[in-house]
Amino acid sequence: MAEAVTLVAGAANAPARPSALTRQRVRAAWLFLAPMLVVLAIVAAWPLLRTLWLGFTNARLGEMGDARFIGFGNYLIYADGEWDGLLVDPSWWRAVGNTLRFAVASVTLETVFGFAVALVLHRSFPGRGLVRAAILVPWAIPTIVSAKIWSWLLNDQFGVINDLLLRLHLIAQPVAWTANPSTAMIAVIIADVWKTTPFMALLILAGLQMLPSDCYEAAEIDGIHPAKVFWRVTLPLVWPAVMVAVVFRGLDALRVFDIIYVLTSGSEDTQSMSVYARKYLIDFQEVGYGSAAASLLFVTVAVLTLITLMLGRLRLDREGNR
């Protein structure tokens, strides 16, 4: 961005009235942006606004035209002597809890493992290219396919994971990983961590490769223990890049759908906010109620994104002042 900004600053220093060339360029800019903006308005902005609106109606899938405004009725309503609606639905709050548990656990594990993999790939050793190729395999596999592969590996009767654990005497009898309420979320997290750790590793590796090499050389000459170098030099320097990756992955994890839908077919023990919303929207055909759930998820993600962007901007500004 710095480059573009200097270019701009150069233009702004010119006399108060923008030159014909600048005006021509700005006109061209909007012309070039127009098709993309129109498409985004059609496929993103409009559907989002409709969803937010439908959340305040009693729309049903078959007759969406007959939808009637019901205010916050889908969210919370006092009727027939008791509270009703999304905000008092225990299975909604369970979905919120599942989503948060999933996001925290999987992002934490992906960051830790991703860091380990990145540190390995940051060293030069014979066969490094092959290892990097190998870790790209889980990333390349479609989420649905990896969910299916893991549900086969974790199969209670014929699964190879149970077989391995039995051979190692880590479990006494086969575990029904995806069906058992206490292990279903673990199964989802295992599959997600396997698939997404490579992405984290690559992002952290990119951060590591941008670090200046002179402080490492200095540390090596001074004979400082590698572990100390890691905690005192590497970690603080690479931390901003890691945080960016963590935030993006965290926001991504909050909208999880595919892997849970396929691995545990949306049972209440694991269903995420997205799975819950789709279930009402499509399976139960209660578009109004489902839209309300989808809107709540959207607002949660939007608020978190705004906070992140604001924090990121503050940091950028501080760097700019230095």
Place this chain on the structure above:
Amino acid sequence: MTRDRRHNVRPLDLRLVSRLLGRMAFWSLVAAIVAISLFPFYYALISSLRPGSSLYEIRYVPSEVSFANYVSVFREQPFALSILNSLAVATGVVTVSLLLGVTAAYALGRIDFKGRRLLLLSILGVSMFPQVAVLAGIFELVRGIGAYNTIFGVALSHLILTLPFTVWVLTTFMRDLPKEVEEAAFVDGARPWIVVTRIFLPLLWPALVTTGLLAFITAWNEFLFALTLVLSPERRTVPVAIALISGASTQELPWGNIMAASVTVTVPLILLVLVFQRKIVSGLTAGAVKG
């Protein structure tokens, strides 16, 4: 006894031992990373080659090689059509995203105008949307234009995912090109459109390949919209087809077929990723780290 001996030659010995231990730890870590990365797919592959009931005996090495599962997955459902659908959807989505993305990225990356930063942030914001938040609206829109149960509707919905990301990554690439390239052209009186097509497009070629590949993979893998916007089995895309493979009863999933289908659609993807390894890694990191 050994202690005494070690004490005598301590400096050399200890360093040697710790170096040896360190190296062993390092290589076992490397081995573990490779094994964990590859084993699940390896196991899916050997499972897919085991016919009938031999699938249900747990073996770690291929026992026999049979393509029966591959034959039956194509025979029992329109899986070939699903592959064609996915190819058509992904190709269309990539073409449209790149066309719209390049022109938008030129404006966002090379020209300063009011609201540029806000626009970039909103585009980034769209890529953070939970897909389910637009699901009802997209469903209504697609049905409204008569595209429900068509792959056109699916492709349209995928633009939400690929377009913001394409614009974002291409903008970062665009920004990194030296400014001299276009200044010379402008001095010569070239119009912006000419500058984009004659000067930037050839320079951006590698970035287009990278972004196109990532967009292709995104569209190829998308599940939620493809699941919701299509009803007929012959119009499903690959992820939906695989997710909905079912057996005679819910208890007996035809795992052989599922693994064969999984391997069929994953092998080309893995080859693509391995061939374009460097480009993909640079695209992923350009999208996230530089932002």
